[in-house]
Amino acid sequence: MIFIETFKREFLSIFKNRGMMILLFIGPIFLTLYFGGVYYNDYVNDIPIAILDEDGSSLSHLVSNYFLTNERFEITNYPSSRQELQNLIDDGKAQMGIFIPNGFESKVTTYQSSQILAITDGTNIVVANNAIAQATLITQSISAGIEMKLIQGKDLSPQMAQNIALTYNIGERILFDPKMTYMNYLITCFLAVFMQQLMLSAMGSTFIRHSEYLSSGNVTQKVLAAVSSCFVGILPSVAMCMFILINLFHVPIVGNIGTVIVMTVFFVIALTGPSLLISSMTKVRVKYSQFSFMLSLPTFVSSGCVWPVDQMPKILEIIIRACWPLINYAKIVQEVLMKGMDFKTVVPNILEMVIFILIWLPIGIICYKKAFNKNNTQIKMVEMPNN
Secondary structure, eight states: OOOHHHHHHHHHHHHHHHHHHHHIIIHHHHHHHHHHHHOOOOOOOEEEEEEEEOOSSSHHHHHHHHHHTTEEEEEEEOOOHHHHHHHHHHHHSSEEEEEEEHHHHHHTTTTTOOEEEEOTTTSSSHHHHHHHHHHHHHHHHHHHHHHHHHHHHHTHHHHHHHHHHOOOOOOOOOOOOOOOOOOHHHHHHHHHHHHHHHHHHHHHHHHHHHHHHHHHHHHHHHHHHHHHHHHHHHHHHHHHHHHHHHHHHHOOOOOOOOHHHHHHHHHHHHHHHHHHHHHHHHOHHHHHHHHHHTTHHHHTTTTTTTSSSGSSOHHHHHHHHOOOGGGGHHHHHHHHHEEEEEEEHHHHHHHHHHHHHHHHHHHHHHHHHHHHHHHHHHHHHHHHHHO
8 A cells, every 4th residue: 555655665764864863853852841941930030120219218118128028029229319220220230110209108107199119121021020910919918918007006906907908809719820830831832833843844854855756646645654654753752742841840731632642633734735835835955944944933923822813803813724724733732731621622623624634735735746746857858868
């Protein structure tokens, strides 16, 4: 059978090509360790901040001490003026500035409105979000404590003062990732992109190196067999990546791996059509690699991992779904692994990938046959006079 013969031929060829072995066996593990190391810390800690205390009161010192003892912050400067505070933030020496105005304590103790100003460098959204969230939590805690002390001064019991000061509060219950860490949020999406880029590279290398064989005869069976050999070759390293995520980086994976495997099979087949099309346009492995790696960022950004798909313009979402399958794979795989979504929930995404395959795989095969059959014919015609 052509499929089995081609599968054996292409699978054995992996071990004869150093580049293919690096792509399929080492690539996924290296990238998982590398990106996992980048996001190893659960939170952004030791954010450099500067505190300008114009009040110099016991209450303003209490506020400063709260920031001083918080692990998220590191007080690096105590500027003497507002301009100096602004300069520290402008120069990048402080990511946040805390400004306590003159008369802060006197206004608070006489029930007048007063304000602590947090000035944040918004050029790094990760640092800014963490800094603002923690600063807000600190100031709310201080505010509640002050209000309780003021109420106790009216000869009320501490319990009654607490009940009055905290008339209501919000009960929190964060599901699936209680720590809300960047590691758990991004790493499984990264793994999906690793799969995409490494499989694209492996398929493109195979389609171009073995074009004379694959573009003749039953092209569909030969192409699918070649893709299957690459997929089987990469599976052991992907399994090792999952082991690393669970045991080294402690990513809470609770979903069904079988569902992920089924989705991955359809995703890899969906990539085959575009890979054939790119191969037929470039015809050279170097150009193919340049083009395929150029796709990594736009496809990742538009997959729903960085920004919600439902917040994109509808027409753009339709174009993305029609042109690339990652939007039906990366974010969905993350939710399967971390939320434990069952198979029936991902069926619509699988059906979309099936439609994508039915459209793009025939287009890719037709373009591939035309491009490489023509090239092979020209090569044979040039070689004939020499024979």
